[in-house]
Amino acid sequence: MTAIFEPSARAADVNPYSDLTLKQVIQTIPKAYFQxxxxxxxxxxxxxxxxxxxxxxxxxxxxxxxLPFAWFLTGxxxxxxxxxxxxxxxxxxxxxxxxxxxxxxxxFLPLIYPFHSWRLLHDIHHRHTxxxxxxxxxxxxxxxxxxxxxxxxxxxYRSMRTWLWxxxxxxxxxxxxxxxxxxxxxxxxxxxRSIAAVAIFALVFFPTLFYFTGPWGVVKFWLMPxxxxxxxxxxxxxxxxxxxxxxxxxxxxxxxVESQLSGTLHCDYPKWIEVLCHDINVHVPHHISVxxxxxxxxxxxxxxxxxxxxxxxxxxxxxxxMQTITKRCHIYHPERAYQTFRELD
Numbered sequence: 001m002t003a004i005f006e007p008s009a010r011a012a013d014v015n016p017y018s019d020l021t022l023k024q025v026i027q028t029i030p031k032a033y034f035q036x037x038x039x040x041x042x043x044x045x046x047x048x049x050x051x052x053x054x055x056x057x058x059x060x061x062x063x064x065x066x067l068p069f070a071w072f073l074t075g076x077x078x079x080x081x082x083x084x085x086x087x088x089x090x091x092x093x094x095x096x097x098x099x100x101x102x103x104x105x106x107x108f109l110p111l112i113y114p115f116h117s118w119r120l121l122h123d124i125h126h127r128h129t130x131x132x133x134x135x136x137x138x139x140x141x142x143x144x145x146x147x148x149x150x151x152x153x154x155x156x157y158r159s160m161r162t163w164l165w166x167x168x169x170x171x172x173x174x175x176x177x178x179x180x181x182x183x184x185x186x187x188x189x190x191x192x193r194s195i196a197a198v199a200i201f202a203l204v205f206f207p208t209l210f211y212f213t214g215p216w217g218v219v220k221f222w223l224m225p226x227x228x229x230x231x232x233x234x235x236x237x238x239x240x241x242x243x244x245x246x247x248x249x250x251x252x253x254x255x256x257v258e259s260q261l262s263g264t265l266h267c268d269y270p271k272w273i274e275v276l277c278h279d280i281n282v283h284v285p286h287h288i289s290v291x292x293x294x295x296x297x298x299x300x301x302x303x304x305x306x307x308x309x310x311x312x313x314x315x316x317x318x319x320x321x322m323q324t325i326t327k328r329c330h331i332y333h334p335e336r337a338y339q340t341f342r343e344l345d
Contacts, residue, residue, distance in 0.1 A: 075228015114194035
């Protein structure tokens with residue numbers, strides 16, 4: 001793992017971000033990379049649809065011993081559906097709001113994700129990245145939170161931070177996105193419409209799939225690819241903000257530039273994953289500005305590195321990386337970012 005720069009997790013007086021604003025960082029990205037290109041945007045949609053179609057054909061015709069490969073391919077391609085919807089949620093897919101809303105819903109339906117629910121909660125993550133008190137994208141528990149939780153919740157948290165990390169986004173999906181209490185009253189109408197869209201889709205899709213393929217067909221054609229998608233959602237989300245060098249902070253010491261520029265990790269994955277997932281892992285420019293479309297993330301990242309490389313972190317995806325995260329990044333520590341479960345026992 002390569003950390004280009006490891007800023008101190010200690011006092012703000014040694015923090016290199018104190019006189020730097022996010023606007024200054026944004027101004028170093030050429031304006032061309034904020035421009036939407038309909039051809040590139042719809043090409044990404046076509047690529048994802050083609051890849052998912054190929055995946056389901058592979059599932060339908062593969063012998064049993066090749067099914068895990070077909071499931072994994074299809075799950076990865078379905079992650080591309082999410083990334084297209086992700087651009088729609090940030091209004092970086094189209095200049096027309098109705099296109100973003102309609103396409104976002106369509107791409108999210110096979111994932112059983114309510115679009116507006118995700119969009120609104122994800123916006124909180126972007127505004128308060130790595131803020132221990134507000135960020136809703138897998139901020140670590142403090143020692144006090146962990147000690148005060150019951151045995152069952154402690155067991156769930158331990159598993160999601162260690163050997164079951166790849167299921168963590170399933171818990172995140174189910175726990176947050178269908179509960180109106182997680183949203184402002186003014187947004188309840190939008191959230192209800194998105195939940196209704198998912199419910200109607202499910203009421204039509206699952207009985208139909210069950211009727212024609214039986215219970216094994218539901219597992220074969222939906223559950224396993226869906227879990228493959230969540231494997232990548234869990235992995236991507238965890239890696240984006242979780243290595244031993246990335247410090248979460250409480251609101252009184254939180255700094256916007258530190259969280260978005262240094263608290264967001266660039267990770268290189270195998271090329272086929274990057275293509276099917278539309279470069280979502282070129283994540284630093286996306287946190288600097290959500291207005292950058294996914295097909296412009298790479299050149300925007302290159303521009304950021306030219307100006308801010310000493311403040312940025314990058315690595316490559318590997319089993320060693322996941323072992324480092326799952327063995328060391330457990331409980332929040334105010335000075336060294338994390339402490340392990342073993343240190344608490």
